[in-house]
Amino acid sequence: MTLQTKFIKNLVAFRKQDKISQEKLAELSGLHQTYISDIERGVRNPSLKTIEKIAKALDVEAYKLLK
Template identity: 45%
Template sequence: MDLVQLLGKNVRRYRKEKGMTQEELAVAASMERSYVSDIERGTRNPSVAALGRLAEALKIDAHLLLVIV
C-alpha cells in the first residue's frame, strides 16, 4: 500500500471512530468535503499543512495518519 492510500485509510478510520461525517471533518479542518473524500479514496496528495489540520480536527497526533495499524 502506498503512503497516500495509507493516509486515506487512516483518515477514514479515525473519522468514523470519532463518529464524524466527511462534512463535519471538512468544516473542522477548514477544507472542502470533496477534498476530504479525495484524501480518503487515496486520490489526493495533501500538503503537510493539510495533514496537520486533519489531525487537529480529529484530535490525534499527526504521525498516526501515516502509520500502519
C-alpha cells in the same frame, strides 16, 4: 502498502471511530467536503500542512495518520 494508502486507511478509521462525517471533518479542519472526499478516494494528495489540519480536527497527532 503505500504511504498514501496507509494515510487514507487511518484517516477513514479515525473519522469513523469518532463518528464524524466528511462534511463535519471538512468544517472542523477548514477544508472543503469535496476535498476530504477526494483525499479519501486517493484522487488528491494532501500537503503536510493539510495533514496537520486534518489531524488537529480529529484530535490525533499527525504521525498517527501516516503510521
